[in-house]
Every structure is written in C-alpha cells, then in structure tokens.
Amino acid sequence: MAAKALLLLALVSLFLGLAAADWSILNQKYWRNNNNAKAADTLKSYCESWRMNVELHNIREFQVVPQECVDYIKKYMTGSQYTADSERAIEEVKLYLTSCCSLQNDGKDAWIFDVDDTLLSTVPYFKKHGFGGQKLNLTSLEAWMEECKAPALEPTLKLFNELKDKGIKIFLVSSRRETLRSATVDNLISAGYHGWSSLILRGLDDEYLQMQQFKSEARKKLVDQGYRIWGIIGDQWSSLKGPPKPNRAFKLPNSIYYL
Numbered sequence: 001m002a003a004k005a006l007l008l009l010a011l012v013s014l015f016l017g018l019a020a021a022d023w024s025i026l027n028q029k030y031w032r033n034n035n036n037a038k039a040a041d042t043l044k045s046y047c048e049s050w051r052m053n054v055e056l057h058n059i060r061e062f063q064v065v066p067q068e069c070v071d072y073i074k075k076y077m078t079g080s081q082y083t084a085d086s087e088r089a090i091e092e093v094k095l096y097l098t099s100c101c102s103l104q105n106d107g108k109d110a111w112i113f114d115v116d117d118t119l120l121s122t123v124p125y126f127k128k129h130g131f132g133g134q135k136l137n138l139t140s141l142e143a144w145m146e147e148c149k150a151p152a153l154e155p156t157l158k159l160f161n162e163l164k165d166k167g168i169k170i171f172l173v174s175s176r177r178e179t180l181r182s183a184t185v186d187n188l189i190s191a192g193y194h195g196w197s198s199l200i201l202r203g204l205d206d207e208y209l210q211m212q213q214f215k216s217e218a219r220k221k222l223v224d225q226g227y228r229i230w231g232i233i234g235d236q237w238s239s240l241k242g243p244p245k246p247n248r249a250f251k252l253p254n255s256i257y258y259l
Contacts, residue, residue, distance in 0.1 A: 047072035051255045057237050062258050065132035073255050074131040077123055085253045090155040093233060093250050094162070100247060101230045103167065110197075110227040111163050112219065112246070114234030115174035115184065117254045119160065120150035120191060132256040145176065146183045152191035156233070156252070160193060169197040169227065173218045173239070175211055175259055178203045211259050216242035 047069035053059045065073050076082050103109045116122050125144045126132065164170060176184055178201045185199065200218045202209075209217070215238060219229060229246040232239065235254035 043068060044072060051076065054255045054258070055251070055253060060237075060258065063135050065256065067133055070131050070133035074127075077131065077256060078127070082253060086153060087155045089233075089250055089252050090159050093159055093231065096231070096248055096250075097163075097166075104228070105167055107169065108227050109167065110169045110171055110222060110229050112171050112173055112222075112229060112232040112234075113156070113160065113196075114232075114236065114239045115172055115176060115188075116150075117153070117235040117256075118233060118239075118252055119153060119156055119172070119193060120187060121153050122150060122256075124149065124151065126256050136257055142177070142180060145180055145187070148183050148187040148190060150187050150191065152193070153252075157192050159233075164195050168230065170195070171222060171227075172196050172199045173215050174199070174201055175214070175236075175238075176201050211236070211238040212242045215239055216244075219244055219246075 047066075050059065050066060050069055051073065054062070101109065113119055122141070122144075125141060129137070129140065160170065172188075174184070181199065181201055184201070188196075188199075202214060206214050219232075220243070222229060223244045229244070231248045231250065232246045233250045233252065234240055235252040236259045237251070238259050240249035240251060
C-alpha cells in the first residue's frame with residue numbers, strides 16, 4: 001500500500017510540474033496545438049534571443065538553426081531589420097574612419113573584407129535550401145557559387161568604394177576554396193567590386209586548418225609584409241578573432257550558418 005501511495009504521489013508531482021511549465025520551447029506539438037498570440041510572441045522572443053546570442057558569440061559551432069526558428073530567421077534575413085542592422089554596422093565603420101586612422105599614403109594602409117555575406121549575399125541560395133534548418137551541403141553551395149549569381153550587399157559595396165577612394169589597400173580573405181577563384185572574381189566584378197589588392201582563398205595546404213587559424217595566418221602574412229590593418233569586416237567570428245588583431249573589427253549579422 002505504501003509503495004502504491006508513493007507511486008501515486010510521484011505521478012501527481014510530475015503532472016503538477018508539467019502543468020506549471022505547460023509548454024517547452026522545443027515541443028513542436030505545443031506550437032501546433034496552441035496557435036495563439038501569446039504562444040507566437042513567446043516563440044518570437046525565444047528565436048530572437050537565439051539569434052542575438054549567435055551574434056554575441058555565446059552560441060557557437062551550431063550546425064543547423066533550431067527548427068522552430070527557421071521561419072523567424074527567414075523573415076529576419078529577407079526583411080527590413082536585417083538590412084537596417086547591416087546598414088547600422090556600416091555606419092559605425094564610417095564613424096570610426098572619421099578619426100581612427102593616420103593614413104600614411106605609402107601603400108601600406110590596409111582593410112580586410114570577408115566575401116560571403118559581407119560583400120556577396122548567399123541569401124538567394126538559402127531561400128531554396130532551408131534558411132539554416134538543413135545541415136550545410138558544401139557541394140551544393142559551391143555549385144551555386146560557380147553560377148556567379150550572388151548579389152552585392154549594397155551598404156558594403158559603398159563602403160568598399162569609399163575605402164578604395166581613400167587610398168586604403170583592400171584585401172579579401174575568404175573561406176572559399178582556391179578552386180572557386182575564377183567564379184569568385186567573376187561574381188565580384190559583376191556585382192560591382194573592382195580594384196581590390198588581393199583575394200586570398202583556401203588552398204590545398206589550408207584544408208586542415210580551422211577557419212580562424214587560416215584567417216589569422218592570412219593576416220599575419222600581410223602584417224609581416226608591412227601592412228597596417230586598420231579594420232576587418234565580416235559576418236563570422238572566425239573572420240575577426242585571433243592574432244594579429246586589427247585596430248577594429250566589425251561584424252555583420254548572419255544567423256543562418258556558423259564557420
């Protein structure tokens with residue numbers, strides 16, 4: 001009898017616990033069965049929090065966007081807020097440039113750009129491939145890159161030209177493989193980018209390197225050549241972290257994938 005009583009008490013406690021926390025953010029059945037404004041607002045808040053913590057680099061090395069947040073990320077990346085956030089980041093770069101740099105005009109003042117989702121947008125690709133809800137298929141993505149259809153991110157294109165007009169040497173350091181060089185150059189030119197000093201891609205010897213290590217080593221080679229790196233702009237933390245550090249690093253938003 002005592003055992004039955006304890007079992008009943010445990011079941012009651014479990015039921016009350018579930019009732020007190022009557023939903024889980026990961027419980028898809030809850031969202032299907034509770035299509036109300038409060039539930040929608042809570043899910044939106046959760047997904048915005050997830051996205052923000054990706055940008056803050058608290059969430060790292062994720063392979064897919066949480067399924068319940070895919071629609072939210074899609075709306076963000078194709079909507080006005082993504083554009084506004086990108087424009088705001090570029091405005092901060094321009095504000096920094098008003099007072100940051102004692103340019104020597106000796107050909108050694110430098111700036112580094114990432115390529116994908118910094119100069120060129122992969123959003124058209126992810127519109128057809130799940131907006132991060134599917135594990136990244138590199139073969140499929142590279143086949144799309146070969147088509148040279150990625151559009152420019154307009155705020156970054158304007159910044160690119162302003163830096164070039166100031167006499168700053170522009171270096172592009174990308175996670176793309178060396179086999180994509182021709183397609184990348186063609187796509188950059190067709191999107192309006194001209195006059196960069198060097199495009200650094202991953203060769204066969206770089207395949208074993210972690211992304212941050214590859215980009216750090218690329219920066220070190222430039223510093224060893226005497227370049228003063230006044231800034232970096234990219235959409236991935238691996239583009240910005242690690243030595244040698246520039247004067248400033250600026251991150252553009254991207255919650256679709258992590259490199």
